[in-house]
Amino acid sequence: MLGFIISRLISMVLTIWAISLVAFAIIQLPPGDYLTTYVATLSASGDRVDPRVIEALREQYGLGQPFIVQYWKWVSGIVTAGDFGQSFEWGRPVTELIWGRLGNSILLEGLAVIVMWFVALPIGVYAAVNKYSLGDYLATIFGFLGLAIPNFLFALVLMYLGYAWFGVVMGGLFSPQFEGAHWSFARVLDFLSNAWAPVLVLATAGTAQLIRVMRANLLDELRKPYVTTARAKGLPEWRVILKYPVRVALNPLVSTIGWLLPTLVSSSVIVSVVMNLPTAGPMLLRSLTTQDMYLAGTLILLLGVLTVIGTLISDLILAWIDPRIRYGGE
Numbered sequence: 001m002l003g004f005i006i007s008r009l010i011s012m013v014l015t016i017w018a019i020s021l022v023a024f025a026i027i028q029l030p031p032g033d034y035l036t037t038y039v040a041t042l043s044a045s046g047d048r049v050d051p052r053v054i055e056a057l058r059e060q061y062g063l064g065q066p067f068i069v070q071y072w073k074w075v076s077g078i079v080t081a082g083d084f085g086q087s088f089e090w091g092r093p094v095t096e097l098i099w100g101r102l103g104n105s106i107l108l109e110g111l112a113v114i115v116m117w118f119v120a121l122p123i124g125v126y127a128a129v130n131k132y133s134l135g136d137y138l139a140t141i142f143g144f145l146g147l148a149i150p151n152f153l154f155a156l157v158l159m160y161l162g163y164a165w166f167g168v169v170m171g172g173l174f175s176p177q178f179e180g181a182h183w184s185f186a187r188v189l190d191f192l193s194n195a196w197a198p199v200l201v202l203a204t205a206g207t208a209q210l211i212r213v214m215r216a217n218l219l220d221e222l223r224k225p226y227v228t229t230a231r232a233k234g235l236p237e238w239r240v241i242l243k244y245p246v247r248v249a250l251n252p253l254v255s256t257i258g259w260l261l262p263t264l265v266s267s268s269v270i271v272s273v274v275m276n277l278p279t280a281g282p283m284l285l286r287s288l289t290t291q292d293m294y295l296a297g298t299l300i301l302l303l304g305v306l307t308v309i310g311t312l313i314s315d316l317i318l319a320w321i322d323p324r325i326r327y328g329g330e
Contacts, residue, residue, distance in 0.1 A: 005316070008312050008315060009312075012308050012309075012312060015304075015308050016301075016304065016305055016308055019300075019301060019304035019305070019308075020075055020078075020297075020301050020304075021071065023297050023300040023301050023304065024067075024070075024071050024074060024075075024293070024297045025067070025071075026300070027288075027291070027293040027296050027297045027300070028067060028070075028293060030291060032291065033063050033291055033293070034063070034088040034089070034290060034291045034292055034293065035054055035058055035063060035088075036291070037289075037290050037291050038088075038290075039054060074294065074297065082095070083095070084098075084294060084298040085294030085295075085297075085298070086294060087287075087292055087294060087295040088290075088292045088293075088294070088295075089286075089287070089290050089292045089295070090292075090295070094294055094295050094298050097283070097295065098280065098283070098295070098298060098299060098302070100278070101278055101279055101280045101283055102280045102299075102302060104173060104277070104278055104279045104280075105268070105279040105280040105281065106306075107191075108173070108195060108198060108199065108202070108268070108277070108279060109202065109268065111195065111199045112199050112202040112203040112206070113203075113206075115199055115200075115203040115207070116203045116206045116207045116210055117210070117253075119203070119207050120206075120207045120208075120210035120211045120214060121210070121214060121253075123139050123211050123214075124139075124210065124211045124212075124213070124214025124215045124218065125214065125218060125241070125246060126139070127139040127140070127211065127214075127215045128214070128215045128216075128218035128219045128222065129218075129222075129241060131219065136215075139211055139215070140212075142208060142211070143208040143209070143211050143212045144208075145208070146204045146205050146207060146208025146209070147205055147208050147209060147212075149204070149205075151201050151202065151204070151205060151268070151270070151271050152270040152271050152274050154201050154204060155197075155198070155201045155271050155274045155275050156274060158170065158197055158200070158201060159171070159197075159274075159275065162197070170194075170197045170275065171275050171276040171277075172194060172275075172276050172277065172278070173191055173194050173195055173198075173277055173278060174187070174190055174191060174194060175190050175194065178190045178191075197275070198268075198271060198272075198275055198277055201271055201275075202268055202271065210253060210256075213252055213253060214249060214250075214253060217248075217249035217251075217252055217253075218245055218246060218249040220249075221244075221245035221246075221248050221249050222241075222245055224245070226244060227240060227244060227245055230243075230244055247321055250321060251318060251321070254314050254317045254318050254321065255314050255318060256314070268281050269281035269282065269284065269285050273285070280299055280302075283295070283299065284296065284299045284300070287299065
């Protein structure tokens with residue numbers, strides 16, 4: 001098991017380096033750069049920019065340098081000093097811009113993941129054990145609706161119902177008096193009082209998908225001979241189901257941890273715009289639009305790091321819950 005972890009950590013480092021290279025290359029694929037977009041925006045508003053000013057800015061930001069030089073400057077700054085560069089549009093270091101929003105994203109999407117698992121697992125188990133019952137049909141209907149309704153549409157409907165029926169304006173993660181304040185118990189309570197709506201929106205589609213996956217996997221396991229053998233030995237039904245088939249049916253769900261957080265971050269971009277959430281999604285969308293390469297590249301890199309870390313966690317959990325896939329185990 002230790003050798004497995006070490007090999008995974010080595011591959012993580014190589015994967016993160018490859019992600020940084022690909023992310024930086026993708027940001028520079030569109031024609032032009034940030035200054036091109038900046039000049040086009042000024043021209044559209046009727047303003048004129050001195051070409052000498054643009055050239056001076058290009059030299060200042062290093063945009064005239066070759067790709068490999070720009071990449072090495074960015075990566076070496078990250079490795080040696082934790083410096084992710086400076087945002088062109090904001091004129092501030094990237095680290096000052098992203099950590100607060102990225103922390104809000106991780107906190108929000110982490111709560112959505114917890115809600116998804118706590119709701120989907122018992123419903124999926126119930127639907128599989130009580131196949132073709134009323135509860136199974138209701139879970140199936142909920143699953144189809146959750147997968148069919150876009151998150152941003154559900155957010156709009158929820159905001160309308162909250163305002164029309166209860167006079168509550170849903171939006172943001174904090175009340176005005178807690179914006180920018182230090183974390184405290186009162187701020188946590190304020191966050192929870194505002195975060196339930198976006199968490200509900202983000203968790204709906206994922207919960208519906210996990211219910212369907214859990215139900216299908218458990219139905220396959222319940223038909224296998226080892227379940228019949230466990231019942232023949234006189235084990236209680238709840239123990240037969242929870243100790244054996246449920247444990248095996250969890251494998252595909254655990255393997256989704258690697259892409260679950262990045263998927264939630266990417267799918268929450270429009271939801272964050274609609275509900276005015278101070279998360280990383282709107283900032284990523286804005287940085288891609290303006291070709292703010294250091295800011296966009298950093299956010300894409302961190303999403304890739306989340307994927308790699310999530311994959312490592314899922315591998316370790318799989319090796320823990322299923323002895324058949326333990327590496328080096330006896």
